[in-house]
Amino acid sequence: MILESQPDADDGNIGVAKKRKADGADEPQLPGMSGDSDTKTSVEEKVEEKTECNEEDIEKESSQECTDYAQPATPSDLDPREEIKWKFKMEMPEDFYDFWEFCQSLNKKNPKDALKDTLGLQLVGPYDVLAGNLKKTPQSKRSSYCLHWRYYYDPPEFQTIVRGDDETQHHLGYFRDEPKELPVFVAANSAKKSCSISAQGGNIFAAVKLHMDKLCKATKDKAEQSKIQSLQKPLTDWAKKCGHSLDSKSQAMKDREKKVVAKTFHGTGIVVPIDANEVGYRELPETDANLKRIFKKIADSKNEDERNKNFEPLDEIINFVQFANDECDYGEGYELGIDLFMYGSPVLHGTIRNVLPLAYTLLRREEFGKILESHLEDRRKDDLSVT
Numbered sequence: 001m002i003l004e005s006q007p008d009a010d011d012g013n014i015g016v017a018k019k020r021k022a023d024g025a026d027e028p029q030l031p032g033m034s035g036d037s038d039t040k041t042s043v044e045e046k047v048e049e050k051t052e053c054n055e056e057d058i059e060k061e062s063s064q065e066c067t068d069y070a071q072p073a074t075p076s077d078l079d080p081r082e083e084i085k086w087k088f089k090m091e092m093p094e095d096f097y098d099f100w101e102f103c104q105s106l107n108k109k110n111p112k113d114a115l116k117d118t119l120g121l122q123l124v125g126p127y128d129v130l131a132g133n134l135k136k137t138p139q140s141k142r143s144s145y146c147l148h149w150r151y152y153y154d155p156p157e158f159q160t161i162v163r164g165d166d167e168t169q170h171h172l173g174y175f176r177d178e179p180k181e182l183p184v185f186v187a188a189n190s191a192k193k194s195c196s197i198s199a200q201g202g203n204i205f206a207a208v209k210l211h212m213d214k215l216c217k218a219t220k221d222k223a224e225q226s227k228i229q230s231l232q233k234p235l236t237d238w239a240k241k242c243g244h245s246l247d248s249k250s251q252a253m254k255d256r257e258k259k260v261v262a263k264t265f266h267g268t269g270i271v272v273p274i275d276a277n278e279v280g281y282r283e284l285p286e287t288d289a290n291l292k293r294i295f296k297k298i299a300d301s302k303n304e305d306e307r308n309k310n311f312e313p314l315d316e317i318i319n320f321v322q323f324a325n326d327e328c329d330y331g332e333g334y335e336l337g338i339d340l341f342m343y344g345s346p347v348l349h350g351t352i353r354n355v356l357p358l359a360y361t362l363l364r365r366e367e368f369g370k371i372l373e374s375h376l377e378d379r380r381k382d383d384l385s386v387t
Contacts, residue, residue, distance in 0.1 A: 074135060084126045087134065087145035089367045090159060092126055093174070093182045095203035098242040100130050102205075102235065118227055119212060124149040124385070125160045125173070133387060144374040148386045152379060153195040155266065155341055156360075156368035158187060161204065168192045172200060172207050177256070177271040179367035185253050187268060191381070195342040197266040202250025205239035209246045262335045265292075265342035272331035272363060281331030282324050285317060291339055299345035307347070314351065321355065325362060334359040341372075349376050 078086060085091050100111060103123060107114035112131050115121040125148055128134050134145065149160045149171075157175055164170035169191035174183035185199045186207035200207035212235070215228050239246055260269035261281040265288065274280040286294070294313045301307035317336060324332040337356025340348045353376060360369035 080130055083134075084129045087129065088126050088148075088159065089146060089371060090174075090176070090179060091182065093203070095205060095242070095244050096126070096161065096174075097130075098238070098244065099204045099208075100127060102238040105238070106231075106234070115208070115231070118231055119208070119215065120164055121172075121208070121211065122163050123161065124163045124171075127161060128387075143378050144371075145386060146371045146374050147378055147384075149384050150371075150375060151189065151191040151384060152381045153189055153191050153197075153266070153342060153344065154375075155197075155338060156371040156375070158189070158197065159183075161186075162208075164190075172204070172211075175199070175268060179365050184256050185250065189266075195266050195344060197268045199249070199253055199268065201246070201248050202253060203239075203244045205235060205242075205244045206246045206248060206250075209235060209239075210248055261331050263288075264335060264338045266338070270331065270334055270338060272334060279328050281335075282329040284332060284335055285320050286313075288339070291317075292343065295340070295343045295345065295348060299343075299347050301347075318351075318355065325358070330359055330362040334363065346379070349379070352376060 074083060075086065081092070081097075100123070103111035103114035112123040112127060115123075123131075128148065134148070149163060151160060151169055151171060154160060154173065156179075157177065158173045159176075160171050160173040162172040164172075170188065171191070172186055172188050175185055175187040175197070176183040185202050186204050187197045188200050188207070189195070189197045200210050209232070212228055212232060216225050219225055219228075236246065256271060257269075259271045261272055261274070262283070263269045272280050284291070294310075294317075297310040298307060298314065301310050321333040321336055324330070333355050337352055337359050340352045341356065353373070356372055357369040360366060360372070
């Protein structure tokens with residue numbers, strides 16, 4: 001059994017460049033990503049030891065027995081809210097805790113499963129802190145608490161809190177644009193279907209209410225409908241008591257829509273600061289459709305020479321990103337990095353490391369960069385819990 005200590009919670013080792021072997025040349029390096037330093041971090045050394053892999057390699061690795069990791073001991077003086085922030089790098093909003101109390105009212109012994117039989121939903125992720133399931137995890141299946149129930153297409157902005165069925169891997173999570181701010185809304189993704197992320201409501205009560213409504217419409221079984229509807233009044237009353245709106249689109253969501261600079265592959269879009277001179281974002285030189293064609297050619301390359309050739313259009317786009325970063329239009333690299341991540345090919349992970357962590361650093365969203373690096377080191381489609 002191999003035990004590896006998790007990097008310190010404040011470790012700043014982000015923006016690691018992964019080399020692509022192409023006639024002895026590295027991938028283009030963005031500013032702040034120079035690989036010429038004589039002193040290399042352990043993460044950099046691990047990355048450089050790896051050669052480019054293909055889809056079959058990833059599937060083969062995911063089917064092998066998982067390595068056990070040594071997690072750092074949880075400080076004993078943390079209350080649950082502090083423990084969640086320490087383990088997941090984010091604060092949870094009040095509706096998160098109010099929903100836990102609602103589930104406790106339904107199933108005091110096991111609040112996590114209070115909605116499982118009726119709605120097919122289970123509370124996961126940070127809720128496992130409230131359930132006491134992450135207190136004693138000296139050995140875990142994943143290298144970071146941030147990866148606990150992090151699905152394949154969950155970008156750092158998305159934090160899973162509720163899981164649905166395994167067939168589609170439908171799940172709900174908080175979506176935020178700034179790691180130091182509270183989430184803007186609750187979103188949904190079905191990882192076995194696509195990378196699409198869709199807003200479900202301004203809080204978890206609204207998102208679950210929407211889920212209930214969809215279930216009722218989808219089933220023709222009267223008994224099943226009655227069972228689902230039996231939860232509507234308790235949920236509505238609890239949300240009202242706590243002051244949480246059940247509208248599917250909150251005012252904060254409407255305000256955010258006006259700030260979105262690019263929809264990206266996941267559809268929810270990205271938000272970056274734009275100053276009075278409209279500095280902060282510039283469009284990528286390729287449409288989404290063309291980007292997908294470029295990524296597909298790279299992912300489908302039959303050999304290294306073909307892949308290097310197919311990387312050339314992407315290398316050119318990265319050069320545009322470098323110019324944009326020099327002129328403080330950090331949103332362009334952010335958009336490209338998110339699109340690379342959401343495309344989902346492991347072949348592109350090295351390029352993601354060159355682009356997206358730096359974008360997070362330039363945007364002062366370093367927590368997202370740390371989550372991303374952990375995810376790329378252990379990005380998987382199944383067996384998502386640390387326990």
